[in-house]
Amino acid sequence: MNSEAVPRPIIEARAIGKRFGAFHALRDVSATFHEGQVTAIVGPSGSGKSTFLRTLNRLEAHDSGEIVIDGIVLSDDIKNLNAIRREVGMVFQSFNLFSHLTILRNLTLAPMRVRRMARAAAEEKAMNLLERVGLKTQASKYPVQLSGGQQQRVAIARALAMDPKVLLFDEPTSALDPEMVNEVLAVMRELAYSGITMLVVTHEMGFAREVADRVIFFDEGVILEDTTPESFFSNPGHERAKAFLSQVRHGF
Amino acid sequence: MNWTRQHPGWAMFAAMIGLLLFLWGMALPLAAAPSPIGPAAEQFADGARITVGLTLIAGSAGVLIGVLAGLGKLSRFWPLRWLCDSYVWLIRGTPLLLQILFVWLALPTIMPEGVELSDFACAAIALSLNVGAYNTECVRAGILAVPHGQVEAARALGLTPLQTFMDVILPQSMRVALPALANNLASLVKDSSLAYAISVVELTMVGYRVQAESYQPIPVFVTIAAIYLILTTAFTTLTAALEAQLDVGQKR
Ligand SMILES: Nc1ncnc2c1ncn2[C@@H]1O[C@H](COP(=O)(O)OP(=O)(O)O)[C@@H](O)[C@H]1O
Ligand SMILES: [Mg+2]
Numbered sequence: 120m121n122s123e124a125v126p127r128p129i130i131e132a133r134a135i136g137k138r139f140g141a142f143h144a145l146r147d148v149s150a151t152f153h154e155g156q157v158t159a160i161v162g163p164s165g166s167g168k169s170t171f172l173r174t175l176n177r178l179e180a181h182d183s184g185e186i187v188i189d190g191i192v193l194s195d196d197i198k199n200l201n202a203i204r205r206e207v208g209m210v211f212q213s214f215n216l217f218s219h220l221t222i223l224r225n226l227t228l229a230p231m232r233v234r235r236m237a238r239a240a241a242e243e244k245a246m247n248l249l250e251r252v253g254l255k256t257q258a259s260k261y262p263v264q265l266s267g268g269q270q271q272r273v274a275i276a277r278a279l280a281m282d283p284k285v286l287l288f289d290e291p292t293s294a295l296d297p298e299m300v301n302e303v304l305a306v307m308r309e310l311a312y313s314g315i316t317m318l319v320v321t322h323e324m325g326f327a328r329e330v331a332d333r334v335i336f337f338d339e340g341v342i343l344e345d346t347t348p349e350s351f352f353s354n355p356g357h358e359r360a361k362a363f364l365s366q367v368r369h370g371f
Numbered sequence: 372m373n374w375t376r377q378h379p380g381w382a383m384f385a386a387m388i389g390l391l392l393f394l395w396g397m398a399l400p401l402a403a404a405p406s407p408i409g410p411a412a413e414q415f416a417d418g419a420r421i422t423v424g425l426t427l428i429a430g431s432a433g434v435l436i437g438v439l440a441g442l443g444k445l446s447r448f449w450p451l452r453w454l455c456d457s458y459v460w461l462i463r464g465t466p467l468l469l470q471i472l473f474v475w476l477a478l479p480t481i482m483p484e485g486v487e488l489s490d491f492a493c494a495a496i497a498l499s500l501n502v503g504a505y506n507t508e509c510v511r512a513g514i515l516a517v518p519h520g521q522v523e524a525a526r527a528l529g530l531t532p533l534q535t536f537m538d539v540i541l542p543q544s545m546r547v548a549l550p551a552l553a554n555n556l557a558s559l560v561k562d563s564s565l566a567y568a569i570s571v572v573e574l575t576m577v578g579y580r581v582q583a584e585s586y587q588p589i590p591v592f593v594t595i596a597a598i599y600l601i602l603t604t605a606f607t608t609l610t611a612a613l614e615a616q617l618d619v620g621q622k623r
Contacts (some may be wrong), residue, residue, distance in 0.1 A: 166431035174388050178523055197531075204529040215524035219617070229536060274524075281528060 125152035136183035146340045159327035162337030168320045208278030210288040214270040223258040248276040265323040268299030288319040373380030382612035390605045407585030418577030425563040429498035437506025462504035470496040475569040494566035513548030
C-alpha cells in the first residue's frame with residue numbers, strides 16, 4: 120500500500136552506533152522509513168531490535184550517527200526531544216499503562232498535559248479511540264481489572280491519543296497469553312491500513328508477512344536484510360536469516 | 372477500619388469534621404467535669420489546638436521536605452545527594468529535644484536583625500525538619516518502588532520530567548509510602564509534646580501546669596491521655612482513608 124505516490128521520509132537513521140559498556144549493541148545501523156510504511160523488525164533475541172527502536176524516541180541515547188525525525192535532528196536538546204516525542208508514539212511489550220489512573224485518564228493525560236487539550240475534548244477523543252479498539256465500556260476501570268489483551272489495546276489507544284505520525288511497537292504481543300494475541304493483532308492490522316507509519320518489532324511472522332510493507336532482519340547489532348516480506352520469507356539472502364526463519368517456523 | 376476502606380471519602384470527611392468539632396467543642400463538656408478538670412477546660416482546649424496546629428503544620432511541611440529530600444537522595448547530582456544524605460543522617464542521629472533547643476536558642480543568633488521567631492514557630496520548624504528526615508526515607512523507598520516502565524511510558528508520550536514526576540511517579544510512590552508516612556504523622560502528634568521544653572503551651576504542658584496547681588496528677592493526666600488518644604485516632608482514621616483512596620487500581 121502507499122507505494123504509488125513518492126512517500127516522504129519520516130525517520131532517517133544514519134550510521135547509528137550504541138554501546139552498553141563494552142558490549143556493542145548497534146553497529147552503524149542505517150535505515151530510512153517513509154510515511155505510511157509498515158515495517159516489521161525481526162531477528163534473534165539480543166540482536167538490538169529494542170535498542171534500535173528505543174533510540175528513535177531517545178529512551179536510549181545513541182553514541183554515534185544521526186537520527187532525523189520529520190526534519191528534526193534527535194539530540195539532548197529538550198525542545199527538539201519534546202517535539203519528537205509528541206510525534207512518535209510507543210507501545211511496549213509490558214503495556215506500561217499508568218496503574219493509578221483509570222483507562223480514560225490513561226488516554227487523556229498526555230493530550231491534556233502535552234497538547235494542552237481541554238478535558239472535555241480530550242475525553243471525547245479518548246472515548247472515540249476506545250470505541251475503535253473495542254473497549255468503550257471499560258473506560259472507568261483501572262488497568263489491573265483488564266486482561267492483557269485489553270490492556271495492550273488500551274496502550275495502543277493511549278499512543279494514538281497524541282496523534283503521532285509514527286508508532287513504534289516493541290514486541291506488543293510477546294507478553295500475552297496465546298488466546299489474546301489475535302485481538303491485538305487485529306487492532307494493529309486496522310491501524311496499518313489506516314496509513315499511519317509503523318515500526319513493529321515482532322515474532323509474529325504471519326503478521327509480518329501479511330501486513331508489513333517491509334521486513335528488516337537484525338543480527339548482532341546490524342541490519343542483515345532489508346527487503347520486502349515476499350522476498351524475506353521465500354528467499355532470505357543470509358544463512359543467519361534462514362536459520363532464524365527455520366527456528367521460528369519449527370518452534371523452539 | 373473496614374468501613375474506612377469501603378468509604379474512604381466519607382471517612383476522611385468524618386475524621387476532619389470530628390477533629391474540628393472536638394477542638395472547638397471540647398471546652399463545653401470538660402467545663403462540666405468536676406475540679407480539677409472543669410475549671411481548666413479552656414486551658415485544655417487551647418493546649419489541644421496548639422498540639423493539633425503543630426502537628427498539621429509540621430506534618431505538611433514534613434511531607435514537602437520528605438518529597439524534596441527523597442528526590443534529592445536519588446539525584447544524579449552528587450552534591451545534592453550528599454546534602455540530603457547528611458540531613459537525614461544528622462536528624463536521625465540526634466535527639467529531637469536537642470533539635471528543638473537548637474532551633475530555639477541557636478537559630479535566633481544567626482537570623483538577620485529584625486526577624487523574630489515565636490516559640491511556636493521554632494517548635495514548628497524543628498518538628499518539620501525532624502519528621503521531614505524520617506519522611507525522606509519513606510518517600511525514597513516509594514519512588515524506587517515505581518516500575519521503570521511507568522516512567523518510560525510517560526516520557527514516550529512527551530510528558531516533561533516534571534510532569535512525569537507530578538502525574539505518574541509521585542502519586543504511585545505515595546501509595547507505597549503512605550503507611551509509613553501515616554506512622555510518622557501519628558508519632559508527630561505525640562512528639563509535639565517536646566515543644567513544652569521551649570515554653571510552647573501545648574497539651575502536655577497544660578497538663579503539667581494544671582496538676583501543679585491542683586496537686587491532682589491522676590485525673591489531669593488521664594484527661595490529657597484521653598485527648599491524645601482521640602487526636603491520634605482521628606489522624607489514623609484520616610490517613611487510613613487516604614491510603615484506601617490511593618489504593619484504587621492496585622492489585623490486592
Ligand atoms: N540498558 C542496557 N544495559 C546493558 N545492556 C543492555 C541494555 N539494554 C540492552 N542491552 C543489551 O543489548 C543487547 C541488545 O538488546 P535488545 O536491543 O533488547 O535486543 P532485542 O530487542 O533484539 O532482543 C542485548 O545483549 C542486551 O543484553
Ligand atoms: Mg527486545
